[in-house]
Amino acid sequence: xxxxxxxxxxxxxxxxxxxxxxxxxxxxxxxxxxxxxxxxxxxxxxxxxxxxxxxxxxxxxxxxxxxxxxxxxxxxxxxxxxxxxxxxxxxxxxxxxxxxxxxxxxxxxxxxxxxxxxxxxxxxxxxxxxxxxxxxxxxxxxxxxxxxxxxxxxxxxxxxxxxxxxxxxxxxxxxxxxxxxxxxxxxxxxxxxxxxxxxxxxxxxxxxxxxxxxxxxxxxxxxxxxxxxxxxxxxxxxxxxxxxxxxxx
Amino acid sequence: xxxxxxxxxxxxxxxxxxxxxxxxxxxxxxxxxxxxxxxxxxxxxxxxxxxxxxxxxxxxxxxxxxxxxxxxxxxxxxxxxxxxxxxxxxxxxxxxxxxxxxxxxxxxxxxxxxxxxxxxxxxxxxxxxxxxxxxxxxxxxxxxxxxxxxxxxxxxxxxxxxxxxxxxxxxxxxxxxxxxxxxxxxxxxxxxxxxxxxxxxxxxxxxxxxxxxxxxxxxxxxxxxxxxxxxxxxxxxxxxxxxxxx
Ligand SMILES: Nc1ncnc2c1ncn2[C@@H]1O[C@H](COP(=O)(O)OP(=O)(O)OP(=O)(O)O)[C@@H](O)[C@H]1O
Ligand SMILES: [Mg+2]
Numbered sequence: 001x002x003x004x005x006x007x008x009x010x011x012x013x014x015x016x017x018x019x020x021x022x023x024x025x026x027x028x029x030x031x032x033x034x035x036x037x038x039x040x041x042x043x044x045x046x047x048x049x050x051x052x053x054x055x056x057x058x059x060x061x062x063x064x065x066x067x068x069x070x071x072x073x074x075x076x077x078x079x080x081x082x083x084x085x086x087x088x089x090x091x092x093x094x095x096x097x098x099x100x101x102x103x104x105x106x107x108x109x110x111x112x113x114x115x116x117x118x119x120x121x122x123x124x125x126x127x128x129x130x131x132x133x134x135x136x137x138x139x140x141x142x143x144x145x146x147x148x149x150x151x152x153x154x155x156x157x158x159x160x161x162x163x164x165x166x167x168x169x170x171x172x173x174x175x176x177x178x179x180x181x182x183x184x185x186x187x188x189x190x191x192x193x194x195x196x197x198x199x200x201x202x203x204x205x206x207x208x209x210x211x212x213x214x215x216x217x218x219x220x221x222x223x224x225x226x227x228x229x230x231x232x233x234x235x236x237x238x239x240x241x242x243x244x245x246x247x248x249x
Numbered sequence: 250x251x252x253x254x255x256x257x258x259x260x261x262x263x264x265x266x267x268x269x270x271x272x273x274x275x276x277x278x279x280x281x282x283x284x285x286x287x288x289x290x291x292x293x294x295x296x297x298x299x300x301x302x303x304x305x306x307x308x309x310x311x312x313x314x315x316x317x318x319x320x321x322x323x324x325x326x327x328x329x330x331x332x333x334x335x336x337x338x339x340x341x342x343x344x345x346x347x348x349x350x351x352x353x354x355x356x357x358x359x360x361x362x363x364x365x366x367x368x369x370x371x372x373x374x375x376x377x378x379x380x381x382x383x384x385x386x387x388x389x390x391x392x393x394x395x396x397x398x399x400x401x402x403x404x405x406x407x408x409x410x411x412x413x414x415x416x417x418x419x420x421x422x423x424x425x426x427x428x429x430x431x432x433x434x435x436x437x438x439x440x441x442x443x444x445x446x447x448x449x450x451x452x453x454x455x456x457x458x459x460x461x462x463x464x465x466x467x468x469x470x471x472x473x474x475x476x477x478x479x480x481x482x483x484x485x486x487x488x489x490x491x492x493x494x495x
Contacts, residue, residue, distance in 0.1 A: 045367075048371050049370075050370065075373070076373075077370070078372070080371055080373070082368070084364045088365050088367065089365075090360075090365055091360075091363070091365070092356075101372075104275060105272050105275060105372065105374060106372075106373070
């Protein structure tokens with residue numbers, strides 16, 4: 001379980017994250033939703049220590065992450081798998097080497113075992129047989145999926161996904177969402193997913209935080225989200241005509 | 250920005266770079282890779298420049314010594330001294346600063362802006378050490394080899410030009426390059442080039458590592474890397490020369 005308590009962040013004068021608190025449950029898919037630029041990625045990056053926070057606490061199973069020394073942080077980070085919004089695959093390495101990378105660094109598996117694991121992960125994101133391609137040779141959606149394969153390669157305890165299915169067609173989107181949900185339950189991972197895709201929300205939204213202008217504006221699950229009377233959330237959810245016609249009471 | 254800010258941040262980065270490696274096997278593999286990418290790919294430019302410079306120094310020496318009182322073997326002697334003392338270490342490293350330095354800064358800078366360095370950090374990897382240490386180590390291993398090769402090829406270039414242009418005979422040249430030879434000067438040159446290898450790789454990595462922004466800033470980092478490593482190379486060359494020779 002990961003809990004954040006009253007975290008704040010400013011870039012210069014502008015406060016981007018305001019006093020956000022939330023609990024991310026283990027074994028469930030926790031969603032952070034909100035419109036573009038509201039501070040979702042910033043919250044995620046603060047949680048893994050890529051942005052310093054101005055104040056607040058980030059508790060990984062009770063340990064206050066920002067206060068740990070660099071060795072302590074590294075220990076927790078070895079248990080984190082993260083999918084960046086831009087993929088962040090290593091350009092100089094093939095797909096296989098990318099996925100193999102965390103295994104190479106942190107496990108004592110044999111070559112064959114590592115290759116098995118790599119192929120297994122690639123197959124789960126439907127990239128089997130693409131081992132020898134370089135990131136530059138992949139499409140945008142394939143990069144996303146490859147990055148997800150790398151994030152789950154070393155069986156993370158905490159999984160962070162920044163828009164795992166932006167740039168994917170609806171069918172592949174659902175496959176990726178289901179994959180994340182499945183491994184979350186299978187390995188009892190604490191998974192946090194950023195998305196602004198309502199499809200995903202309805203598919204896997206078990207524990208949702210809606211961020212509005214840097215604040216935790218609303219929290220709940222997918223059944224509550226459709227009946228909300230929170231104006232900002234309502235506007236966000238029912239922004240499209242489709243949602244309006246099909247779900248509005 | 251304030252130079253003390255950069256100096257402080259540079260040394261703090263070095264402190265991170267020289268922490269204990271997390272996985273020895275991977276580091277060894279990376280070092281070998283860097284030896285290839287920094288050293289072996291520089292062979293053609295090192296060879297071409299050294300041969301030409303050797304030839305040019307020989308012709309200029311022969312031209313300058315145009316006096317019946319000075320024996321012609323001095324041409325070979327001058328070529329050897331210039332190559333060993335200054336050209337094969339300092340000038341060659343200046344050229345490598347252009348090639349290797351800009352390469353390193355843009356590689357690491359691109360990794361920074363596309364969040365690849367963040368990805369390393371998140372995996373629990375000491376990104377500074379993982380990315381920079383193999384480059385520094387690889388350069389320190391391979392630069393002395395390049396320098397020795399450059400000395401040799403410079404003398405060969407001098408021989409070809411000197412003899413073919415009639416500046417001196419083959420015998421005089423060969424006699425000249427052996428005359429009054431002091432081995433410590435080669436050691437001096439190698440010590441210099443190891444220092445320069447460290448400067449080029451660490452300074453360029455520094456500028457790459459602290460790139461922020463987009464592609465434009467990567468270009469700027471790469472320029473800074475070359476400019477500042479060149480200045481530092483000249484500064485340290487002066488210090489070495491003052492300490493050991495003048
Ligand atoms: N490194 C930075 N320096 C300054 N401002 C930043 C930085 N990173 C983000 N911001 C600002 O913080 C705000 C929130 O950005 P963030 O990336 O968290 O948005 P987001 O919710 O992830 O949006 P999206 O859905 O479009 O990815 C934005 O207004 C952005 O301009
Ligand atoms: Mg974002």
